[in-house]
C-alpha cells in the first residue's frame with residue numbers, strides 16, 4: 004500500500020487555501036522576474052520548506068505530512084497555475100525521499116527521512132546521463148565496493164536540484180558486465196555537500212546549470228563524481244545491489260501523477276486567462292468571445308482540461324489504493340501533458356500578439372508545457388507502457 008495519512012476534507016481545504024494565499028501574496032508578484040532572470044528563488048524555497056512541502060509525501064513518523072497522492076496532486080496543480088518551476092524543487096526531492104521510504108533499510112529511513120522532511124537536506128533523482136535518457140540501462144556511472152565504502156565515478160546530466168542541492172538518489176552500475184543489463188544497476192543515496200561548511204564533498208564537481216526554454220529558475224544541470232567515496236551502509240538503498248533499475252522505473256508512479264498535475268495546472272491557467280481575455284478583447288465591433296471560431300477553441304480547451312483533471316485524480320486515487328498503477332499514471336501523464344501543450348497553444352492563438360508578449364502570462368505557459376511531454380518518461384514511452392500493461396492485464 005502507498006498508505007496515505009487520512010486528512011479530513013476541511014483540513015485539505017485549509018491546506019490548499021493557505022497555499023493559495025501564499026501564491027497570491029508571495030509568488031505572483033515575483034514569479035516573472037525570477038523566471039525571466041532564470042534565478043533560483045531562495046526565499047520561496049525556504050517558504051515551501053516551512054509549509055512542509057519537502058515532506059509532503061514522507062510519513063509523519065519521520066516528520067513528513069504523509070499526504071495522499073490526491074491531495075498532493077491538487078497542491079501541484081495549484082502551484083503550477085502560478086509558476087510550474089516551484090513544484091520541481093520539492094517533487095524531485097520527494098522522488099529521492101520515496102526511494103528511501105519505499106525501498107530503504109530501517110537505518111536508512113531513520114537517518115535520511117527526518118532530514119528530507121524538513122528540507123534540511125534537499126536533493127533529487129540522478130538517473131539521466133548525456134547518452135542515456137529513455138534507455139536508462141545504458142548509463143555508464145559506476146560504483147565499486149571497497150570495504151565499507153563505495154567509490155563512485157560518472158557524470159549525470161539534466162538533473163534537477165543538482166546545482167543547489169545537497170544530496171541525490173544516484174543510479175549507477177555496480178556490475179557493468181551484467182546481462183540483462185538491469186541486473187547490474189544499483190541505487191545509492193549520495194550526499195554531495197558538507198552540511199556544515201556547505202562546500203562540495205571531495206570527488207564532487209558541479210557542472211553547468213543548463214539554459215532552458217522553460218522551467219526556469221530551478222537548477223537543472225550536470226554533476227560529476229570522480230573517485231567519490233561514500234558510506235556503503237547508508238548509501239546502498241535496501242542493502243542489496245542490482246535493484247536500482249526497478250527502483251528507478253517501478254513503484255515511483257507518483258512522479259507521473261505529479262507531471263500530470265502540473266499539466267492540469269498549466270491547462271487550467273491557460274483556459275482561465277483565455278476565457279477572461281476573450282470577453283474583453285474586441286474585433287469587428289464585438290468581444291472575440293462572440294466569434295464562433297473562438298468559442299470552438301474555448302469549448303475544446305475546457306473539455307480537455309476537465310478530462311485531464313479527472314484522469315489525474317483517477318491515477319492519484321489508484322496510487323493511494325496501492326499496487327502497480329503504471330497504466331493509470333501513464334494515461335494521466337500522457338493525456339494531461341498533451342492537453343497542457345494544446346491548451347497553451349490555443350491560448351496563444353486567442354491572445355494573438357499579446358500571447359507572444361512577456362507582459363502576458365501565456366508565453367510562459369507555452370514555454371513550460373513541452374517539458375511535461377519529455378520528463379518522467381516521454382509521452383512516446385507512456386503510450387507503449389499503457390499498451391503493454393493492457394495486454395498483460397487482459398491476456399487472451
Ligand SMILES: Cc1cc2nc3c(=O)[nH]c(=O)nc-3n(C[C@H](O)[C@H](O)[C@H](O)COP(=O)(O)OP(=O)(O)OC[C@H]3O[C@@H](n4cnc5c(N)ncnc54)[C@H](O)[C@@H]3O)c2cc1C
Pocket residue numbers: 095127128129130131134135136137138160161162163164215218223374377378379380381382383384
Ligand atoms: C528540464 C528537465 C529536467 C529534468 N530533470 C531530470 C532529473 O531531475 N533527473 C533525471 O534523471 N533526469 C531528468 N531529466 C531527463 C529526462 O528524464 C530525460 O530527458 C527523458 O528521460 C528523455 O530522455 P532523453 O532526453 O535522453 O531522450 P531520448 O531517450 O534520447 O529520446 C529521444 C526520442 O526518442 C524516443 N525514444 C527513445 N527510446 C524509445 C523507444 N524505445 N521506443 C520509442 N521511442 C523511443 C523518445 O520518446 C524521444 O522522443 C530532465 C529533463 C529535462 C528536460
